[in-house]
Amino acid sequence: MCNTCGCNVTSGNRHLLFTAPAQKPVSAVTVLSNLLKHNDAHAEQNRARLDAQGVLAINLMSSPGSGKTALLEATIQRLKDSLNIGVIEGDLETENDADRIRAQGVPAHQITTGTACHLDAHLLGPALDHFDLSKLDLLFIENVGNLVCPASFDLGHHRNVTLLSVTEGDDKPAKYPVMFRAADLMLITKIDLLPHLDDFSPERAELCQRKLASSAPVFNLSSRSGQGMEAWLEWLQHEVAEHKQRVKNGQTLRPRVQQDGQSLHDPASQPRFRPVVRV
């Protein structure tokens, strides 16, 4: 799927097709390299492009319908006079979400790849070409509505925000630990509906989140009523300001889970791509 660097195994490699002779010696090569090394390399390129223009990129993840687009609409309404915002939509079926964002008067690009269940760094790169990054402070990436796999792919963004709407059940973090562990911030959305639901406890949802060894802040809010929006907007403004300072100092920021993974599988402690042949 990589049109950027032609790194794929394509018809060009088909000459490698081979008919196996019997009884050849087999050698084992120890590798210990990250399976997603290539995606991660693209992610670093994307992040460098964003950092060069001081743009903070935030990846929004949740199940379908948790209120990602509604949150973006409400956020843009309140922040568009103070921040330059752009949006990449990864809702893969239609242009609906991008149209809703454009109606708010900010640039939006829809990634349309048909069946992909998550965004990856290869998809984000070309999407960035649709923006004048020098004119942006904040780029939202609305990932595909899916609680399973978007969290496994670094896009080159800086922060993961995971939404959990009150209609989904407060034990979602326990059921989808990979997704919720990745959160740098967790938003409990549609809080206006809480009085109508007797079985959702924001405290229980937060407890499930803490059990994932997550220290991510948890905010309750409603895009509909506006309740709780202040804390979220302040968090965003603070993050944008911090990031501008950070890139001025030549530094960057990776989403927490990617940082963890990096130190956990430190290249220094693991011989990445120094194959050892044992005969």
Add this chain to the structure above:
Amino acid sequence: MSGLHRTQPVHELSLCQDLLEQVIAIARAHQAEKVVRVIVNIGPLAGVEPLLLESAFSVSCEGTLAEGAELVTALQAIRVYCDVCGLESEATASDLSCRHCGDFATRLLSGDELILARVELESVEEVRH
């Protein structure tokens, strides 16, 4: 994992592209004629379904040096280190708290790996180092 992935392993297919690219590069570097077996270490917190990865791998390998290679997935245990009491313990995906003192301030020691561990190659002639 989700039903979406059971019927449509797009996710695992896209992972295979990275994996296969690395495997082929290693095979070429060793002038191998054929990739026999690929061993990957997967942690429960990596978000990858081993069985789906195995079937996606055989599809991705068609027409390459790795065609017909077997993918073996080694599931890794989840272990955490507690910042409060300084002890290590086993944990589960939905509960990473410390088994000794119950605190949530733990760090993952293993359990989220997605690592290409080993490649077994069939060579034209024996490689000596």
